[in-house]
Every structure is written in C-alpha cells, then in structure tokens.
Amino acid sequence: MKVLAVLLVLLVGLGVLLDRVAVDVAEGQISRQLAAEGGLAGRPDVDVRGFPFLTQALAGRYDEVRISLTAAELGRPAGTEADVVLRGVRLPLSAVLAGEVRSVPVERIDGTATLSYDVLAQEFGGNTTLRPEGEGLRITRTVDVLGYRLPLTATGTVRLDGDALVVDVREVSGAGVDVPGFVVDRARELLDLRYPVELPFGLRLTDVTPAATGVDVRVTARDAVLSAE
Numbered sequence: 216m217k218v219l220a221v222l223l224v225l226l227v228g229l230g231v232l233l234d235r236v237a238v239d240v241a242e243g244q245i246s247r248q249l250a251a252e253g254g255l256a257g258r259p260d261v262d263v264r265g266f267p268f269l270t271q272a273l274a275g276r277y278d279e280v281r282i283s284l285t286a287a288e289l290g291r292p293a294g295t296e297a298d299v300v301l302r303g304v305r306l307p308l309s310a311v312l313a314g315e316v317r318s319v320p321v322e323r324i325d326g327t328a329t330l331s332y333d334v335l336a337q338e339f340g341g342n343t344t345l346r347p348e349g350e351g352l353r354i355t356r357t358v359d360v361l362g363y364r365l366p367l368t369a370t371g372t373v374r375l376d377g378d379a380l381v382v383d384v385r386e387v388s389g390a391g392v393d394v395p396g397f398v399v400d401r402a403r404e405l406l407d408l409r410y411p412v413e414l415p416f417g418l419r420l421t422d423v424t425p426a427a428t429g430v431d432v433r434v435t436a437r438d439a440v441l442s443a444e
Contacts, residue, residue: 257288275307286331294331294428299324319441324418324434330380330410331429338410347425352382360401369406373430375420380432382408416441 265271265278280301286293303322332345339345343356354369369387373380384406412420414434422433 257285259284259288275305275309277304277306278302280304292331292333295329295334297326297328299326321416321439321441322437324416324436324439326418326434328432328434329426329429330432335382335408335410335430338408339406347427350425351385352425354382354384354406356406358406367406369403371406373423373425375423376409378412378414378420380408380410380412380420380423380430382406382410 260283262281262283263271263277263279264281271277282297282299282301284297284299286295289295289297301321301324305320305322336343336345339354339356343354345355346353348370351370351372354371355367356369357364357366359365367387369384371382371384373382375381384403387403387406412432414420416436416439418434418436418439420432421435422431424431
C-alpha cells in the first residue's frame with residue numbers, strides 16, 4: 216500500500232508538471248502570435264489561468280486568459296500600458312493543431328488601457344504638459360490667441376462621450392501674467408480636447424479616471440470574436 220501511495224503521489228506530481236509545461240508552451244505561442252499579428256514591438260505577458268490546463272485544452276474552452284502590454288511593447292511613450300482579461304475563450308484543440316485558427320469567440324472581455332499624459336499632451340499640441348490633480352487634470356500650455364502669446368494654466372475634468380475621451384477645461388488663468396477676461400474665455404476653447412479611441416472586437420468604453428502616469432480607460436465586451444482579418 217505504501218508503494219502504491221508513493222506511486223500515486225509521483226503520478227499526480229508528473230501530471231501537474233506536464234500541465235504546467237503545456238501551459239507555458241501555450242502562453243509562449245499566444246504571446247508570439249499577438250506580437251506578430253498586432254505589430255507589437257515586443258512580446259506581451261500572457262497568463263492562462265485555471266487548472267488543470269490540459270482539461271481546458273481538450274475541451275477547447277479556457278476559463279481566463281490575462282494579457283499585459285507595456286509601453287515598449289506597444290511602441291508608445293512611457294506610462295502607456297494595457298491589461299486585458301479574456302473569459303470563456305473558445306478555441307478547439309483540433310483547430311490549433313491543424314493551424315486553422317481564423318477567429319476566437321470570447322464570452323467576455325474586460326480591460327484597462329492607460330493613455331500616458333505625453334500621448335494626450337501631443338493631441339493638445341505645442342508645449343503642453345498634463346498632470347493629475349485631484350479627480351481631474353492640470354494643463355499647462357502656451358497659446359497664441361487674439362494677438363497675445365500667453366502661458367496658461369488650467370484645470371479640467373475627464374469624461375467619456377461615446378467612443379471619445381473628452382477633457383473639459385473649467386478654470387483658466389495666466390501663469391504670472393495679467394490676462395484680459397475675453398482672452399481667457401477664448402483660450403479656454405483652445406484647451407478643450409476630444410480624443411477618439413478606436414476599439415476593435417466590439418469593445419466599448421465604460422469609464423475613465425486620471426491616474427499617476429496617464430488616464431485609465433476601462434473597456435468591456437460580451438460575446439466578442441477575435442479575428443486577425
């Protein structure tokens with residue numbers, strides 16, 4: 216009996232080892248494919264959750280797949296990143312083995328993308344800088360308006376409008392300069408920003424929040440289909 220018990224423990228251990236080896240291989244393949252098809256500058260981190268993996272593979276359904284992308288992998292300025300969770304990923308093993316994967320149905324996608332302040336500052340143009348302040352943003356920029364060249368400081372809020380991120384400026388003042396009120400009113404219009412966010416796979420924007428390095432944008436989708444076409 217003792218020998219059988221030891222043998223059973225060894226077999227279970229071997230099964231777990233094989234399962235972990237299989238999931239490591241799968242994560243590597245997914246990472247390489249994402250990098251190639253997405254034109255990424257590096258391979259993202261992929262984590263296939265759920266145990267055992269081999270049972271999921273045989274069933275062709277994966278409980279949860281997490282994908283993390285850094286600024287370097289996305290080819291974007293520092294502070295840009297994305298974390299995506301795929302739940303209920305349906306991918307038949309036969310299609311994988313035959314190399315015939317054309318699309319991947321997913322029951323639910325949830326993700327957060329951080330748009331760095333450098334990316335948003337480029338949309339404002341000029342020498343704009345952005346940083347978080349409370350639940351909103353502080354915007355610093357020099358503008359040319361009505362014959363004046365003015366260094367301005369403004370506070371604003373961030374919200375969603377359909378598929379766009381919108382920065383609404385609330386208060387504007389000259390940075391150490393006495394600025395006429397009508398000029399400030401005109402400058403406020405120049406500092407408003409509407410930034411369209413293009414989303415694939417039926418994803419929709421659900422929330423936006425200023426964070427330390429950028430604006431966090433949350434997305435979600437149900438019954439999505441991932442396709443390289």
